[in-house]
Amino acid sequence: METEYYVCTGCGLLCDDIEIELENGKVSKVNNACLKGVARLKKCDRPAECRINNEPATLEAAIIEAARILKEAKSPVIFGMGNSTSQAQKNAIEVAKKTDAYFDDTSSFCQGPIVEAILESRIRTCTLDEVKDKADVIVYWGADPSNSHPRHLSKYTYFPRGKERQRGWEEDRTAICIDVRKSDTATICGDKFYQIPPQADEELLNALTNGLSGKVPKVSFGMSPKKILELANMLKKAEFGVICVGLGLVYSLEEIEPLVRLMDKLNEVSNFHLIPMVGQYNMRGSNHNLHGETGYINRVKFTGDDVEHGPHCSVVELLRKRTVDAALIIGSDPMSSLPGSIAKELLDIPVITIDPCNTLTSRKAKVSIPAATAGSECGGTAVRMDGVEVEFKAMIETDRMCDAEILERIMGEL
Ligand code: SF4
Numbered sequence: 001m002e003t004e005y006y007v008c009t010g011c012g013l014l015c016d017d018i019e020i021e022l023e024n025g026k027v028s029k030v031n032n033a034c035l036k037g038v039a040r041l042k043k044c045d046r047p048a049e050c051r052i053n054n055e056p057a058t059l060e061a062a063i064i065e066a067a068r069i070l071k072e073a074k075s076p077v078i079f080g081m082g083n084s085t086s087q088a089q090k091n092a093i094e095v096a097k098k099t100d101a102y103f104d105d106t107s108s109f110c111q112g113p114i115v116e117a118i119l120e121s122r123i124r125t126c127t128l129d130e131v132k133d134k135a136d137v138i139v140y141w142g143a144d145p146s147n148s149h150p151r152h153l154s155k156y157t158y159f160p161r162g163k164e165r166q167r168g169w170e171e172d173r174t175a176i177c178i179d180v181r182k183s184d185t186a187t188i189c190g191d192k193f194y195q196i197p198p199q200a201d202e203e204l205l206n207a208l209t210n211g212l213s214g215k216v217p218k219v220s221f222g223m224s225p226k227k228i229l230e231l232a233n234m235l236k237k238a239e240f241g242v243i244c245v246g247l248g249l250v251y252s253l254e255e256i257e258p259l260v261r262l263m264d265k266l267n268e269v270s271n272f273h274l275i276p277m278v279g280q281y282n283m284r285g286s287n288h289n290l291h292g293e294t295g296y297i298n299r300v301k302f303t304g305d306d307v308e309h310g311p312h313c314s315v316v317e318l319l320r321k322r323t324v325d326a327a328l329i330i331g332s333d334p335m336s337s338l339p340g341s342i343a344k345e346l347l348d349i350p351v352i353t354i355d356p357c358n359t360l361t362s363r364k365a366k367v368s369i370p371a372a373t374a375g376s377e378c379g380g381t382a383v384r385m386d387g388v389e390v391e392f393k394a395m396i397e398t399d400r401m402c403d404a405e406i407l408e409r410i411m412g413e414l
Pocket of ligand 1: 008009010011012013014015032033034035036037038149150151152
């Protein structure tokens, strides 16, 4: 019998070689996935319940109440989306257009600027399959995939044999880690680990650009010009190089221009690509879908046929300035992830959640709508961290609706 493979939606790597075993209609065993993936695919510890004002409600009533809140709000925000299928994201954009809502996603405070630069062709990128087949120099900058995306090194970037890298990682690939601490990934990189102080990334980016331009590269911390040139030369000699950009690098940069300049320089003297280490399984899909509709990747406001964009449309600014009077949160838990001083503003407005799990946000919500878990209970498509669209199917049957269908039903009530 032919083995059936499934896709794991545990992170932006969307591993497509997952095997499962079922018992009484439930996933009892998951093969090939990492622990993080197994946890995601075996369902939430505490599934969300259908509730209105913290009282049990029917799905029908919850959908009608959610639509009423959005219709009556003067300035609603729709937020989340990184853990939603692409169809759900498209439906959420339709709901935002219909209700003149703000629309923002989690990339707004993580990999957004990098994905934006890639979509605008300001940074050269490649696919993970190309990395597997061709890459000889891999840089993990401000990233620790050994923990954040546990199969990143083994499935695509460092350990696997590829078409042009047949001799495996020890002979055919050089892995470099640049980080503020010795992470598990840094340990794998051995003497190619370059430890830098917090907030020193921009200085090192500029120093490497200078080194590659024939200037003496200097930094204010304890890294000698010789050591920087040694690193610059390793990058320069790459036949196919890739920088895997983690949040450590993104958070330390006020703007990404120093990174863009280094990538430009690297591509004058070498052959380099960049892949953002996207965390949530379809955050990149949200960026692509909104970009296709509006030309922006996040932080927009729909008003009739007009689209406004800017930092003032970010969920953080909207809550901080109390601009919004209702929130639809999809597959996200801002009460846990946003700073407390910002998240507490959600307590003062009606919140609707659509989520498979019982989260702090869903517990505080006026309307909590349970959704099927994408990947295990419902299928769809998503965009992998490298921009490749991946289709996935459900592993088990459920009576819970997918987020895409819930949003379609809300749209029908508007
Ligand atoms: Fe799932 Fe990510 Fe682990 Fe792959 S690396 S199995 S996508 S959690």
